[in-house]
Amino acid sequence: MKLSPISQHSVSRKSRLLLALTSVLLCGTALAQERGGTLTVGLSYDIDTLNVYSTGFLHDAVAPVIEGLLAPDKNAKYVPVLAREVPTVKNGGIKVAPDGKTMIITYKLRPNVKWHDGKPFTSADVRFTWEAVKNPKFIAESKSGTEDILRIDTPDPLTAVVHYKRIAPDFASTLFTFGMLPKHALEGKDLNTDPYNAKPLGTGPFIVKEFRRGQYVALTRNPNYWRKDAKGQQLPYLDAMNFKIIPDSNTLVTQLRSGEVQLAYNVPYAQVKQLDALPNMNVVQNKVLSWQHLDFNFKGPAALRDINVRQAFAHAINRDAVSKALGGYPVPIDSVVVPVFDAYNKNVPKYPYSLSRANAILDAAGYRRGSDGIRAKNGARLSFNIMVQAGRPNDEVAQQVIIANLKSIGVELKPDNKSGVAFREARYNGTYDLWYGGWITSADPVYSVFFGSKGVNNGQSYSNPRIDQLLAQAETTLDDDARRATLFTFQTELMKDLPTLPITTNISMIAFTNKLVNFTPNPTNMTNFVDVASWYLRK
Amino acid sequence: MNVSYLFKRLVSMLPLLLGVSLILFGVLHLAPGTPLDVYADNPSVSPEALEQMRLALGLDQPAHIQYFHWIRGFLTGEWGYSIRTGQPVTLEVVQHLGPTMLLGGVSFLLALLVAVPLGVISALRRSSAVDYTITFGAFLGISMPVFWLALMLQLLFSVQWRLLPSAGMSTIGDGSVLDLARHLILPACILAFASIAGWSRYMRSSMVEVLSQDYVRTARAKGLPGGQVVYRHALRNALAPMITVVALDFAGIVSGAVITETIFAWPGIGRLFIESMNGRDYPVLMALMMIGSLALLISNLIADLAYALADPRIRYE
Numbered sequence: 007m008k009l010s011p012i013s014q015h016s017v018s019r020k021s022r023l024l025l026a027l028t029s030v031l032l033c034g035t036a037l038a039q040e041r042g043g044t045l046t047v048g049l050s051y052d053i054d055t056l057n058v059y060s061t062g063f064l065h066d067a068v069a070p071v072i073e074g075l076l077a078p079d080k081n082a083k084y085v086p087v088l089a090r091e092v093p094t095v096k097n098g099g100i101k102v103a104p105d106g107k108t109m110i111i112t113y114k115l116r117p118n119v120k121w122h123d124g125k126p127f128t129s130a131d132v133r134f135t136w137e138a139v140k141n142p143k144f145i146a147e148s149k150s151g152t153e154d155i156l157r158i159d160t161p162d163p164l165t166a167v168v169h170y171k172r173i174a175p176d177f178a179s180t181l182f183t184f185g186m187l188p189k190h191a192l193e194g195k196d197l198n199t200d201p202y203n204a205k206p207l208g209t210g211p212f213i214v215k216e217f218r219r220g221q222y223v224a225l226t227r228n229p230n231y232w233r234k235d236a237k238g239q240q241l242p243y244l245d246a247m248n249f250k251i252i253p254d255s256n257t258l259v260t261q262l263r264s265g266e267v268q269l270a271y272n273v274p275y276a277q278v279k280q281l282d283a284l285p286n287m288n289v290v291q292n293k294v295l296s297w298q299h300l301d302f303n304f305k306g307p308a309a310l311r312d313i314n315v316r317q318a319f320a321h322a323i324n325r326d327a328v329s330k331a332l333g334g335y336p337v338p339i340d341s342v343v344v345p346v347f348d349a350y351n352k353n354v355p356k357y358p359y360s361l362s363r364a365n366a367i368l369d370a371a372g373y374r375r376g377s378d379g380i381r382a383k384n385g386a387r388l389s390f391n392i393m394v395q396a397g398r399p400n401d402e403v404a405q406q407v408i409i410a411n412l413k414s415i416g417v418e419l420k421p422d423n424k425s426g427v428a429f430r431e432a433r434y435n436g437t438y439d440l441w442y443g444g445w446i447t448s449a450d451p452v453y454s455v456f457f458g459s460k461g462v463n464n465g466q467s468y469s470n471p472r473i474d475q476l477l478a479q480a481e482t483t484l485d486d487d488a489r490r491a492t493l494f495t496f497q498t499e500l501m502k503d504l505p506t507l508p509i510t511t512n513i514s515m516i517a518f519t520n521k522l523v524n525f526t527p528n529p530t531n532m533t534n535f536v537d538v539a540s541w542y543l544r545k
Numbered sequence: 546m547n548v549s550y551l552f553k554r555l556v557s558m559l560p561l562l563l564g565v566s567l568i569l570f571g572v573l574h575l576a577p578g579t580p581l582d583v584y585a586d587n588p589s590v591s592p593e594a595l596e597q598m599r600l601a602l603g604l605d606q607p608a609h610i611q612y613f614h615w616i617r618g619f620l621t622g623e624w625g626y627s628i629r630t631g632q633p634v635t636l637e638v639v640q641h642l643g644p645t646m647l648l649g650g651v652s653f654l655l656a657l658l659v660a661v662p663l664g665v666i667s668a669l670r671r672s673s674a675v676d677y678t679i680t681f682g683a684f685l686g687i688s689m690p691v692f693w694l695a696l697m698l699q700l701l702f703s704v705q706w707r708l709l710p711s712a713g714m715s716t717i718g719d720g721s722v723l724d725l726a727r728h729l730i731l732p733a734c735i736l737a738f739a740s741i742a743g744w745s746r747y748m749r750s751s752m753v754e755v756l757s758q759d760y761v762r763t764a765r766a767k768g769l770p771g772g773q774v775v776y777r778h779a780l781r782n783a784l785a786p787m788i789t790v791v792a793l794d795f796a797g798i799v800s801g802a803v804i805t806e807t808i809f810a811w812p813g814i815g816r817l818f819i820e821s822m823n824g825r826d827y828p829v830l831m832a833l834m835m836i837g838s839l840a841l842l843i844s845n846l847i848a849d850l851a852y853a854l855a856d857p858r859i860r861y862e
Binding site: 251 | 582
């Protein structure tokens with residue numbers, strides 16, 4: 007069995023499978039549609055709450071339960087779910103004010119959608135979702151987009167008119183895509199502590215049967231789900247889905263091998279080969295919208311503000327060696343925009359691996375090697391801390407490669423690994439010299455959060471007016487072509503200035519039983535379980 | 546031992562616990578980060594929203610005011626809500642304490658039932674092949690990494706033979722006692738293993754010491770049957786020092802099962818502690834640490850009391 011990379015660019019085993027299935031559906035052959043089965047998924051993290059707006063984790067276990075108006079598909083393109091279509095300027099769903107500064111989005115809702123308790127889903131729920139999440143009393147992990155909205159009108163139960171305070175091209179990746187909250191069940195309740203958080207009410211193909219903290223979430227089929235397949239058969243096909251919490255990665259692999267778990271993602275690279283060797287197991291690569299990078303902290307040692315030093319770093323790091331150390335699954339990358347996006351610019355300034363170039367740059371800039379082999383200028387040694395999140399084996403491996411690479415050009419890097427809140431605080435406040443880690447974006451990436459002067463994730467205090475201007479431009483236009491052109495320039499400018507070194511893409515390895523049919527990985531941070539209705543287990 | 550002694554001991558725990566809580570609270574607040582830092586790198590949480598959360602959680606107040614609020618709540622049973630999950634802290638603790646007590650209790654009994662006879666046999670057959678074998682086994686047990694042994698047992702029992710579940714506390718949808726017992730076997734054995742190794746060594750040396758005492762020699766000289774000498778006279782005295790070790794270890798077993806709980810996906814207090822620590826979930830952390838301290842004090846007390854029961858020469862006033 008060979009690994010098959012999955013992306014919209016390659017014809018993989020999965021797409022062939024899909025093609026075959028589609029043709030079966032379209033031809034309406036006598037072949038009976040198989041259905042049923044209970045799928046048990048292994049998750050490597052403890053779930054804190056099942057409320058998508060307050061959880062600090064991905065929405066894996068909740069994605070089959072609560073639905074949004076839109077959802078990203080396997081190609082990271084938004085498709086309608088509870089809305090009837092994705093609003094665009096072209097179809098009249100988005101109307102821009104004459105001054106070009108605000109916009110109105112009209113969602114036409116799907117009729118005959120019912121909550122799990124049988125009550126109809128209406129535009130009042132859309133407005134309630136916004137109000138509930140926006141409420142300052144609600145302590146939420148994600149309030150994305152709430153502040154951009156001025157008001158929501160509900161002229162009829164199936165129409166929601168959302169008035170925005172600004173032009174928000176990323177509207178689809180926030181609020182209404184995460185999931186709808188039921189007004190009739192939550193109005194007047196305290197969302198911080200309501201039992202909803204352990205047993206959310208949704209419109210999705212599965213219903214929460216039981217949530218045992220630290221153990222599992224058991225979902226059962228929603229017999230009244232609004233979707234039917236092409237042949238008019240009721241979806242979903244699976245009888246039940248379970249999400250089992252297995253914090254230890256070795257144990258997770260053991261569970262896959264013993265059949266106690268039938269699907270797991272983010273399988274450690276080191277264990278892919280042994281899983282792939284199993285006759286009843288598929289392992290596929292999912293190209294997630296995420297990349298690994300090394301950031302320079304501009305509040306840190308002065309040498310890091312010297313472009314020569316950053317350029318020397320760029321030439322000294324052997325990204326092929328990093329990729330190889332990680333099993334060869336993540337591939338070297340030159341830009342911060344991952345190749346999955348059409349805004350990916352492959353013609354950015356490049357810094358090929360060359361120790362002699364790196365040495366020459368540092369020599370010319372006046373950094374001389376001391377008796378200990380470490381370079382220094384005006385008494386300041388090129389010695390820095392390099393932080394990664396503790397307990398992430400892949401990051402720690404890459405960290406070792408980077409340390410070794412830099413040592414050969416006379417730069418000393420000392421590991422400084424932190425976990426939990428201590429790590430987040432350091433990253434946010436910029437109490438590090440260098441940080442190696444990953445960023446993930448939504449299907450509508452907003453880069454100003456990372457590289458804008460006021461970016462929330464800009465813990466490195468990077469500030470470049472040109473970058474700010476380009477990002478502001480890209481993030482306020484609804485014109486896809488103009489946006490792509492601006493993002494192209496942004497990438498070029500960023501790679502000239504090098505506040506960050508993109509190292510590799512991120513690949514999530516997914517292992518699943520070969521009995522599972524119709525599974526397609528999703529590259530976005532909306533999880534692989536955003537579209538599970540057509541999955542089933544072959545007998 | 547009398548009731549007034551017991552009362553005195555219990556009352557003396559109060560200022561001790563108060564002091565412990567003060568230190569724990571101080572250390573927690575000195576550690577970098579606050580519960581809100583989990584939102585720090587989230588672009589969708591605006592600085593204004595963060596400020597509102599800070600106010601809502603009372604984190605804007607000086608530490609001593611926060612401590613005062615906390616201790617008042619703690620004493621009146623208002624343990625608050627977990628910042629991470631929004632669940633009441635009491636519920637959170639109860640949900641996780643049960644599985645840990647079960648796992649800890651079972652492995653404790655298992656360890657005791659195995660370690661004591663092993664130690665006795667080892668002592669009685671001193672310097673024999675049996676003694677060497679047991680000693681070898683004990684040192685193997687002390688030096689074997691838990692995660693490696695666990696992985697081996699999982700591969701053998703779950704993957705190879707498919708006899709036992711490799712992790713978790715129950716099969717989803719099956720709440721039977723038998724199912725629970727099946728899930729308990731591997732983690733309980735692993736957790737007991739390390740204790741068996743240590744305890745059997747204690748038992749052996751304690752037994753060896755007692756067997757060389759004059760009264761044992763006298764008993765033998767008077768012609769008492771060997772079994773009676775060993776089990777009626779020697780064992781009872783040899784057990785006394787064991788009690789202290791074992792009773793003090795009990796608190797450790799209950800609170801120290803973090804690795805075992807993580808490997809076996811056991812939803813216990815150890816994992817709750819790690820998760821809460823990573824999120825700086827103050828209300829849960831404080832409750833857990835207070836319970837931990839209380840457990841330690843109580844097991845200390847039990848050790849003292851049990852010691853007096855086992856050895857009539859000891860009297861507490």
